[in-house]
Amino acid sequence: xxxxxxxxxxxxxxxxxxxxxxxxxxxxxxxxxxxxxxxxxxxxxxxxxxxxxxxxxxxxxxxxxxxxxxxxxxxxxxxxxxxxxxxxxxxxxxxxxxxxxxxxxxxxxxxxxxxxxxxxxxxxxxxxxxxxxxxxxxxxxxxxxxxxxxxxxxxxxxxxxxxxxxxxxxxxxxxxxxxxxxxxxxxxxxxxxxxxxxxxxxxxxxxxxxxxxxxxxxxxxxxxxxxxxxxxxxxxxxxxxxxxxxxxxxxxxxxxxxxxxxxxxxxxxxxxxxxxxxxxxxxxxxxxxxxxxxxxxxxxxxxxxxxxxxxxxxxxxxxxxxxxxxxxxxxxxxxxxxxxxxxxxxxxxxxxxxxxxxxxxxxxxxxxxxxxxxxxxxxxxxxxxxxxxxxxxxxxxxxxxxxxxxxxxxxxxxxxxxxxxxxxxxxxxxxxxxxxxxxxxxxxxxxxxxxxxxxxxxxxxxxxxx
Amino acid sequence: xxxxxxxxxxxxxxxxxxxxxxxxxxxxxxxxxxxxxxxxxxxxxxxxxxxxxxxxxxxxxxxxxxxxxxxxxxxxxxxxxxxxxxxxxxxxxxxxxxxxxxxxxxxxxxxxxxxxxxxxxxxxxxxxxxxxxxxxxxxxxxxxxxxxxxxxxxxxxxxxxxxxxxxxxxxxxxxxxxxxxxxxxxxxxxxxxxxxxxxxxxxxxxxxxxxxxxxxxxxxxxxxxxxxxxxxxxxxxxxxxxxxxxxxxxxxxxxxxxxxxxxxxxxxxxxxxxxxxxxxxxxxxxxxxxxxxxxxxxxxxxxxxxxxxxxxxxxxxxxxxxxxxxxxxxxxxxxxxxxxxxxxxxxxxxxxxxxxxxxxxxxxxxxxxxxxxxxxxxxxxxxxxxxxxxxxxxxxxxxxxxxxxxxxxxxxxxxxxxxxxxxxxxxxxxxxxxxxxxxxxxxxxxxxxxxxxxxxxxxxxxxxxxxxxxxxxxxx
Numbered sequence: 021x022x023x024x025x026x027x028x029x030x031x032x033x034x035x036x037x038x039x040x041x042x043x044x045x046x047x048x049x050x051x052x053x054x055x056x057x058x059x060x061x062x063x064x065x066x067x068x069x070x071x072x073x074x075x076x077x078x079x080x081x082x083x084x085x086x087x088x089x090x091x092x093x094x095x096x097x098x099x100x101x102x103x104x105x106x107x108x109x110x111x112x113x114x115x116x117x118x119x120x121x122x123x124x125x126x127x128x129x130x131x132x133x134x135x136x137x138x139x140x141x142x143x144x145x146x147x148x149x150x151x152x153x154x155x156x157x158x159x160x161x162x163x164x165x166x167x168x169x170x171x172x173x174x175x176x177x178x179x180x181x182x183x184x185x186x187x188x189x190x191x192x193x194x195x196x197x198x199x200x201x202x203x204x205x206x207x208x209x210x211x212x213x214x215x216x217x218x219x220x221x222x223x224x225x226x227x228x229x230x231x232x233x234x235x236x237x238x239x240x241x242x243x244x245x246x247x248x249x250x251x252x253x254x255x256x257x258x259x260x261x262x263x264x265x266x267x268x269x270x271x272x273x274x275x276x277x278x279x280x281x282x283x284x285x286x287x288x289x290x291x292x293x294x295x296x297x298x299x300x301x302x303x304x305x306x307x308x309x310x311x312x313x314x315x316x317x318x319x320x321x322x323x324x325x326x327x328x329x330x331x332x333x334x335x336x337x338x339x340x341x342x343x344x345x346x347x348x349x350x351x352x353x354x355x356x357x358x359x360x361x362x363x364x365x366x367x368x369x370x371x372x373x374x375x376x377x378x379x380x381x382x383x384x385x386x387x388x389x390x391x392x393x394x395x396x397x398x399x400x401x402x403x404x405x406x407x408x409x410x411x412x413x414x415x416x417x418x419x420x421x422x423x424x425x426x427x428x429x430x431x432x433x434x435x436x437x438x439x440x441x442x443x444x445x446x447x448x449x450x451x452x453x454x455x456x457x458x459x460x461x462x463x464x465x466x467x468x469x470x471x472x473x474x475x476x477x478x479x480x481x482x483x484x485x486x
Numbered sequence: 487x488x489x490x491x492x493x494x495x496x497x498x499x500x501x502x503x504x505x506x507x508x509x510x511x512x513x514x515x516x517x518x519x520x521x522x523x524x525x526x527x528x529x530x531x532x533x534x535x536x537x538x539x540x541x542x543x544x545x546x547x548x549x550x551x552x553x554x555x556x557x558x559x560x561x562x563x564x565x566x567x568x569x570x571x572x573x574x575x576x577x578x579x580x581x582x583x584x585x586x587x588x589x590x591x592x593x594x595x596x597x598x599x600x601x602x603x604x605x606x607x608x609x610x611x612x613x614x615x616x617x618x619x620x621x622x623x624x625x626x627x628x629x630x631x632x633x634x635x636x637x638x639x640x641x642x643x644x645x646x647x648x649x650x651x652x653x654x655x656x657x658x659x660x661x662x663x664x665x666x667x668x669x670x671x672x673x674x675x676x677x678x679x680x681x682x683x684x685x686x687x688x689x690x691x692x693x694x695x696x697x698x699x700x701x702x703x704x705x706x707x708x709x710x711x712x713x714x715x716x717x718x719x720x721x722x723x724x725x726x727x728x729x730x731x732x733x734x735x736x737x738x739x740x741x742x743x744x745x746x747x748x749x750x751x752x753x754x755x756x757x758x759x760x761x762x763x764x765x766x767x768x769x770x771x772x773x774x775x776x777x778x779x780x781x782x783x784x785x786x787x788x789x790x791x792x793x794x795x796x797x798x799x800x801x802x803x804x805x806x807x808x809x810x811x812x813x814x815x816x817x818x819x820x821x822x823x824x825x826x827x828x829x830x831x832x833x834x835x836x837x838x839x840x841x842x843x844x845x846x847x848x849x850x851x852x853x854x855x856x857x858x859x860x861x862x863x864x865x866x867x868x869x870x871x872x873x874x875x876x877x878x879x880x881x882x883x884x885x886x887x888x889x890x891x892x893x894x895x896x897x898x899x900x901x902x903x904x905x906x907x908x909x910x911x912x913x914x915x916x917x918x919x920x921x922x923x924x925x926x927x928x929x930x931x932x933x934x935x936x937x938x939x940x941x942x943x944x945x946x947x948x949x950x951x952x953x954x955x956x957x958x959x960x961x962x
Contacts, residue, residue: 035509039516039708039715045675061506063515078675081682084520086493086527086554087509116556129753132762136804136813145760153749154576173759178747180576184569185602192566192599196542196573199560200581204573222563274814306842307800307815309807312762318751326558328574328581330537336499336552338561343501384842391841471841 026075029068030092033058035085036065042089045082048072116334122320124151134311139277139303140166140207142310143233144173146281147205151317152231153179154204156193158186158212161245162301163235166207187212191219198228199337201325203285205231209301210239210250220294221260224354225339227324229288231281233297235304236383238466246466247301249383252438255296256412263351265358268296268412269366270382274308280409282313287364289322291357298411300434302384302468367415368407371397372422375404377478380419381432382408382439385469389432392474401478411439414446423455430459430477434468492527492536493554500553512550516715518705519548521672522615522681526584527555529686535693538582540574542567544596546588547621565596568603571610579746582692583610590620593629593652600658604700607663609692609744612700613685614654617707618726625710630654632729637710651729655702659735665697667736671704671727673719680732695744704730767934770924771809774836778920779848779866785832786844787912788861789853789874791819792828794909797935798851799830801913805923805931806834814842827857834922849920851912853895858882872915874908891919893956899949907949914953925954 033054043051043066054067083089129149137145144166147155155174157167167181174181184190190206197204208216213234223230234255238248255268267287269280277299284295321327326335341347371393372378381389386407396403406422408415423429433439440458447455461469461477496508513519530539536557543551545564552559558581562570567585575583585603592600592614603610619637620626627637627644629652634643644651659667666688670681681703688699704726706718713721750756757763775783785802787795799815806813816831831844850865852858852873859882865871867887875892884890893915895908910932917928928950936943 034506037510037515041516041715041719044716044719081524081675081678082521084513084517084524085511086520086524088520125751127751127753129757130764132757132764133767134807135760135762136800136807148756151751154573156573176759177750177752177755179749180746182572182576182606185598188566189569189599189602192563192569193573193576195562195566196560196570196575197577198573199570200540200574200577202577204577218563219566226561302816302842305817307803308839308842309812312757312760316751316753316756326540326560326574328538328540328558328578328583333537333556333558336559336561338552338559340549340561387839388841388843394840468843470843470845472845 026077027091028070028073028075029077029079029089031066031068031089032087033065034060035087036063037061037085038064038066039084040066041082041084042066042079045078047076047078048074051079117331119323119331119335121323124320125318127316127318129312129314129316131314132312134309136307137274137310138165138305138307139271139274139299140235140305141169142274142278143207143281143297143299144169145310145312146278147231147285148173148177149313149316150203150282150285151319152203152205152285153177154197154202155179155181155206156184156190156204157181157206157208158184158190160209160212162237162304163207163209163212163233165304166233187215188219191216191223194230195219195223195226195228198223198230199226199325200327201321201332203229203231203289203319205233207233207235209235209237211242213251213254217254217258217260219260220266221262221264222339223294224259224264224266225262226337227292228294228337229285229292230294231284231288231297232294233281233299235299235301237301238464244466245301247303247384247434247468248464248466249298249300249385249433249435249438251298252411252435252442255298256442263354265361265412266294266296267291267361267364267410268298270298270409270411271303272383272386272407274303274306274310277303278310278312285317291361292324293357298383300383301466306384362413364410365413365415365418366409367418368409369418369422370405370407372404372406374402375422375426376402377404377428377430378422378426379403379405379430379432379474380408380439380443381405382411385432385434388469388471389474391471392478395471395475396478399479403478411442414442416446416450416452419443419446420450420452427456428459428478429456430461430474432461432469432474434463436462436464492530492556494556497553500550511554513547514709516706516708516718517547518617518672518703518707519615521678522613522703522705523551523554525682525685526586526613528682529689530557532686533689533693535582535689538580540581540583542571542574542583542585544587544591545622546591548586548588548615549622551586565591565594566599567591568596568599568610568612572603572606572608575608575610579744582689584613584689585610586613587615588621589614589616589618589628589630593654601661604658604698605661605663607665607698609695609697611688611692612698614700614702615705616654616702616730617705618651619707619710621707621710630730632725653730655700655730655735658700663698664700664736665738665740666691666699668734669702669704669730669732671722671732672706673704673723677732695742696740697738697744702730704732767808768930769809770926770930774811775920775922778922781837782833782835782839783849783922784844784847785834785849785851786847786861787830787832787851788857789828791826793853794906795828795830795851795853798909798913799832801928801931801935802832802834802922804934805927808931809923809927811836812839814839816842829857849916849922851916852878853908853912854878870920872912872919874912889919891915891957891960893953898952898956902945902949902952904945907946910946910949911953911956914950915957917950918954918957
């Protein structure tokens with residue numbers, strides 16, 4: 021077999037930045053700096069005189085530019101078109117194909133007797149039923165049981181649970197798995213959620229799905245581990261930097277922890293956007309009746325994923341848009357998605373049809389308020405409850421309907437008015453100006469509003485404290 | 487054949503590939519990134535893994551890696567590339583994941599992720615470009631900036647108040663997780679050949695499922711070192727290399743270990759894990775115990791950790807739901823991991839528990855005197871208080887309508903040989919004193935809870951029976 025002659029170097033001066041790293045590499049002194057500025061680049065390229073070249077190739081290894089010094093092809097055409105490098109640099113090993121969606125499958129499950137489980141467990145089961153097999157997390161009370169259950173179950177399902185080094189690492193592991201197109205989630209609580217928000221912003225920017233179950237606790241700072249509705253503001257209006265929004269769900273029973281977790285996965289893939297589930301410490305720990313669905317999801321791979329295979333090679337997951345007009349267009353695209361998400365509003369109206377006093381509450385306080393409605397009805401007060409299930413988008417139309425004929429509105433919450441602010445903003449944006457002055461029953465610090473406080477407010481005694 | 491076909495034909499993502507940008511990188515003349523890119527591209531090409539490769543590029547000059555590499559690309563937040571890389575690797579264990587990071591990214595803001603990922607040891611490949619300066623933000627001090635080296639944030643030179651340069655390759659090699667760690671350079675032909683080989687080896691180890699590999703590349707940043715490319719090469723050799731010695735820092739011979747099955751979506755398996763069954767349980771209730779409270783019974787169980795209040799509460803909730811009612815149980819504890827207060831609020835409702843808290847319970851089960859003193863007065867008029875008369879000598883005066891049921895939970899349980907069953911004694915007392923559910927309902931719930939510890943069932947049944955007997959004897 022005849023030895024094939026090694027190729028000599030070849031250079032398009034337009035792709036040479038004139039760094040001169042090849043000069044040292046050449047032992048035959050074939051390369052010199054040009055004495056002229058290249059008019060196309062404004063840079064001084066190198067000149068090649070290959071008379072003494074022995075094709076050692078070291079200059080090519082010294083050139084930092086992919087299209088800089090290159091091996092010349094046999095019979096290289098020397099008068100080339102600048103815009104046709106494919107011709108110049110040879111055939112590629114393969115072209116990246118156009119990816120297609122590999123759809124999810126819905127598998128049947130037999131009907132089972134209701135389980136008696138905690139809210140966090142219900143949420144974890146919901147995630148497993150929704151096809152999530154990748155869970156990352158950092159322990160934080162009162163959300164940790166969810167992660168613990170996943171750590172126990174996932175290995176048996178050949179899934180992945182990794183206890184990350186921090187919440188920051190957690191959200192970025194989610195970014196990776198979501199980028200690969202698979203469902204993933206985490207359990208966290210308020211201080212941990214704060215830490216994740218940078219990553220949430222990146223996920224929104226890069227249009228990645230993922231489910232965050234934030235079992236809210238008392239704040240600010242370390243606060244305590246008792247329930248508060250402390251992160252409504254964060255979830256609805258503070259998901260890290262930039263133009264960010266995500267559907268925010270507020271379950272109020274263990275059953276809803278399961279149902280809304282399943283819904284969250286569906287919505288997060290539908291819109292390619294994270295979904296936040298705000299639980300409260302009570303709900304996370306509360307045991308209740310949970311009926312499993314009769315289907316199980318086996319997830320596919322969406323066409324936009326970077327899965328690490330031939331089909332998805334052409335894809336990129338990024339939130340960088342360096343050109344201003346590109347970033348503006350991207351934000352307009354996000355805004356169109358946010359607008360489309362408005363149809364996902366969900367709420368419950370309990371005895372609102374003839375209500376004169378409307379209570380508004382979500383999460384566990386909504387259950388307490390429901391008890392109060394019943395008690396007030398026994399006492400002859402026409403009370404009703406409006407419970408937003410999506411906090412963003414806020415179910416403002418349903419609220420307006422529930423407010424019809426109402427003389428008083430009492431917002432019941434375990435925060436300093438974060439739910440009320442959502443209502444005000446939603447009503448204002450909807451152009452609703454006329455409504456009774458809001459009254460409130462608010463507790464903080466890990467204390468939830470009690471039923472007697474709600475009834476006392478409604479019945480006219482303002483201050484009843486345990 | 488041309489080499490490095492892993493680069494795009496045209497860099498469309500680089501300012502839309504306009505003009506020369508379609509075939510030129512955004513790097514400054516003489517920058518080491520370009521060489522590291524070429525060696526990485528060559529390795530991907532040589533190993534035939536272009537389709538399987540996922541390149542993760544976080545913030546730093548190389549954040550735009552995805553302009554150039556025709557592979558799956560993910561751009562990550564500053565410092566977080568190793569975490570993102572793990573997310574990709576576990577999503578598709580067949581993928582070959584490269585985390586390509588600069589010194590600020592890897593050794594400063596992302597240090598936690600860097601170390602944790604290395605120690606985790608899952609097979610990913612980290613390419614660490616160390617040029618001793620921040621490039622993208624414009625020449626600030628890096629964690630790897632040399633002592634005395636000037637930068638825009640160490641204008642008089644790095645001194646002892648700014649900390650010492652971080653030797654990442656040595657640090658990573660000191661961990662148990664990695665299998666291969668090498669520091670290479672780009673300043674001459676010999677080093678470039680070594681660099682090329684090291685990158686290829688690192689990828690190969692990942693392909694073989696052998697583990698985590700880390701290649702530190704001493705690279706040139708002529709712009710921010712304020713030198714021409716030739717002098718920068720010399721500076722790396724003469725100034726950087728003595729601080730950051732080149733060579734293999736760790737090279738373990740290991741068998742391939744990273745093998746992962748595809749996730750299971752077997753419904754039966756999942757239901758088994760969840761403990762869900764299609765078997766209909768036997769029911770014993772004739773109707774809701776309206777004699778205790780109409781439509782919704784509120785209970786509080788209060789004691790210390792270890793009294794078994796939470797287990798008893800759970801058994802009540804399970805019994806209720808088995809009978810077709812709704813129920814909730816909310817535990818609350820003191821801050822101690824062991825031995826603090828332990829309270830349980832339980833509701834049993836005919837249709838739906840509206841308010842799961844029990845601030846004014848219909849029934850209180852108190853396991854000690856402080857619990858009885860604290861919650862006794864909150865019990866509703868006409869309610870029932872069952873307490874451990876073994877440990878409470880004087881019951882507080884409560885509303886006369888409240889029924890007081892003293893039962894020696896601890897005494898009975900100790901006589902049975904196991905103090906821990908005092909909560910089951912309490913359940914027996916609850917059954918006898920209130921008739922909340924039939925005996926069989928409780929017993930089924932207890933047996934169900936102990937189905938994996940069958941040997942304990944007779945003892946618990948006995949404890950339950952003694953609880954009932956104790957209440958019955960009160961009436962005699």
